[in-house]
Amino acid sequence: MRIVLFTHPAFLASQSMPRFAQMLRHAYTARGHEVQVWSPPARVRRWVRGPLSKWAGYVDQYLLFPLWVRRQLARVPEDTLFVMTDQALGPWVPLLRGRPLVVHVHDLLALRSALGEIPENRTGLSGRVYQRYIRRGFQQARHFICISQRTREDLRRVGGVDPLSCEVVYNGLNQRFARIPAAQARVQLRGAGMPVAPGGLLLHVSGGQWYKNVAGVLRLYAHYARAQRHPLPLWLVGVPQTEAVQAVLREVPTQGTVHFLYGIDHALLQAAYSVSRAFLFPSLAEGFGWPIVEAQACGCPVFTTDDTPMNEIGGPHTFYLRRLRHGEDEQAWAAEGARLIEAVINETPADAQARAQTCMAWARRFDADRAIGQYLQVYGQVLAGQQVSLNADMARTPA
Template sequence: MKIGYDAKRAFLNNTGLGNYSRWLIKAIAAHYPGNEYFLYTPRIKLNSRLSFLSQYKNLITITPESKFFTSWWRSKGIVKDLKRDGIEIYHGLSHELPSGTDKSGIRSVVTIHDLIFMRLPGNFGIISRKIYEAKVKYACKVADKIVAISQKTKDDIIELLGTDAVKIEVIYQSIDPIFTITQSEEQKEAASSKYNLPAQFLLSVGTIEPRKNLLLLAKALKYVDVIPLVVVGRPTKYLDEVKQYLTANNLINRAIFLHDVEFADLPAIYQLASAFIYPSRYEGFGLPVLEALNSGVPVIAATGSCLEEAGGPHSLYVNPDDEKDLAEKVSLILSDNALKQNMIAQGLQYAANFAQDKLSAQLMQLYKNL
C-alpha cells in the first residue's frame, strides 16, 4: 500500500501532537516495511527526534512546490499531490483532513485526540474555537474511519458531534521506546547533576497551563511532609499564578521548575522520582502517565477525563479540586513501601498493553479493512 500522512506536527511540534505523529510513523514503518509511507509537511525543520527517518527507506518526505500559501496546500491543494503519488489511504494525524479528500477516490482516516475546545471552551479564544470546531466537524464527516486515542475521546465524539459509533475505532497511543529502557546509575547521576535534582522528589511533566491544574499540586504541598516538587514543562502565564500561591504560603523553596529539559534526559528524571503526579482536568489520553508507568514510578492522576485508561486500576486517582485527598495519597505512597512496590509492578504490567507492536497491528488492520 501507499499511505500518506499529514506530517506537519511530526516535523514542527515537539509536544503532544508531534509526539503522537512521530510515534505512529516510526512504529508503522518499523513493523510493516512492505508499504510506502509518504510524509506530507508544509516545511521541514531540523529536529533530533526525527533522526529515525534515515533508518527507513519506506519513508518519503513530500513538501509543496512553493513556499507560499502552504496553509492552503495543506488544507486543499495537497489532494492533487496525493493523486499524483498514488496514495491509497491518507491519514490526518491531528484532527483535520484536506478539503476534497472524499471526492478524490482516496480512503481517509483522521485521528481525533480530544475535544478540549468543546469541553473547556473558556481555555480558547472564540476565533480559535470556531476554527477547531469547523475542522473537526468536517474531518469527522468525510473520513472513512476515525481513530480516537481513548474511549473517553470516542464517547465525546459521539456525544458532542453526533458521529456514528461504528465509524470510530479506539487505538491507543504508545510512548517513545526510550522510556522503556532502565537508565544506568551513571545516567541517573548525570541527569541529577545536570538539573540539580534533590535526592527525593515528586514529579509532574506537562505544559504549565490552567487545564493541567498544577495549582492543585501546589496546594497539596501544604499537607505533605517536606519533599520537593520538580515540574518539567513549558511555562505559560499560569505559572505566575502557581508561583504566587507557593510564595504566599512559604512553599516556593519546595518547587523546582525546569523548562528546557532535553528529551534524552527525561527517562532518567522519571526514574529518579518518588512519585508522579498528573492532576490534569482533561486529557485526550495522558501520555506522561504511561511514560511514568514504564519508568517504574507510582502514579497519582485526576478523575474526570481519560486518565484511568492511561494509568490503569493500580494507579491512584483524586478529584481535581481536592488537594487534601491528593496530599493523603502522596503521603500514603511515601510512607507505605509495600504499596509503592505493588503499584510499580502492576503499573509495568498494565503498561505492556500499550506495546508498539500491538498498537501498530491494530492500526494496520484498520488500513487493510479500508
C-alpha cells in the same frame, strides 16, 4: 500498502503532532509500505511577519494546499490509502471524497472548549468559528482511530460523527522508559547538576498548559509540606514560571522546596521518574496522558484525576483524586489529596517495591509496535472495504 500521510505544516508551533506523524512514517516504511507525506509548505507565510502571519498560514493551508492536493490526486493510484494524522486536519477531508481515508483522533478538547463545555478554557469568537470549520470537515470521514474510549465518545457526542468504523487504539510509548536502579539514577542526576535529595522527590512534568493544573500541583505540595518537618522536594519539569504560578508558589511553606527544571533529556527524565516517590498529575483534562504511562513504566506511583481518559490510561494501580471543579474550594481539595500522598510516601519498602512492579506491568500494554500493528490492521480493512464497494458499483453499472 501505498499510504499518504497528511500532516500539520512545519511552520506551526506544535511538536507532538509532527512527532506522531514522523513516527508513523518511519514505522510504516520499516515494515515495507510505500509512504508519502503531504503537508502545506510556507509559501505566503514565509513573507509575512507579526500578527498577520497566522492568517498567511491559513492561506497556505486552506487555499493553496487544496489546489496542490487536487493536482496530485490525479496521479495517485486508486488503491492508495489516505491518512489524516490528526482530526484537526478536518478541512482537508472533503478533498478525498470517494477515496479510502482514515482519520486519527487524538482529543477534542479544543472543540469542547469552543462549545462552552470547559469553563476553565474560554474560547473567543474566531476560535469557535475555526473549530466548527474543522468539525464540518472531519464529519465527512467514515473511518476513525481514537486514542481512548473517551475520545471515541467525544467524537460521536460533540463531533457529531456517524462512522462506518471507529476503533480505539491506545498510544504506544515512542521512546523506551524503564526503571533505573535508584543509586544509578541519583548518580546520573547529580552528574547533571540536579538537586536529588536522599529520600527522593515528588515530580510533575508538563508544559504548563491550562489543563495540566499546575496550581493544583503546587497546592497539593503546599498542604503535604505543611504537615512534614522535612518534606520531599517537588520538581516541576518544563513548567513556565508565569505570574499565576509564582502567585500559588507563595503558598508553599518555608520548609518546602520547589525546583523548576528545563531542558531535561530522555535519559535524565527516566532517572527522575525512577527516584520519584510519587508523580503528581491532577489534570483537569487530557487527550491521552503520556506522562502517566512514562512514570508507571519507571515504577513510579501516579496521582491523577478520577476522570476519563486519565483513569482509563492509569488503570487500577493509580491513585485517583476527584476532579477539581470550576469555582470549587481548592484548599479543601488539596488537603484531601495531600493526605493520600503522605500515606503512599510512608508505605513500607516492600509495599513500595510491589507497587512499582504492578505499575511497570500495566505500562507494558502501551507498546508502540502493538499500536502500529493495530493501525495497519485498520488500514487494511478500510482498503478491503473500499475495494468491495468499488466492485459492487461496477456490478451495478449497465454494460
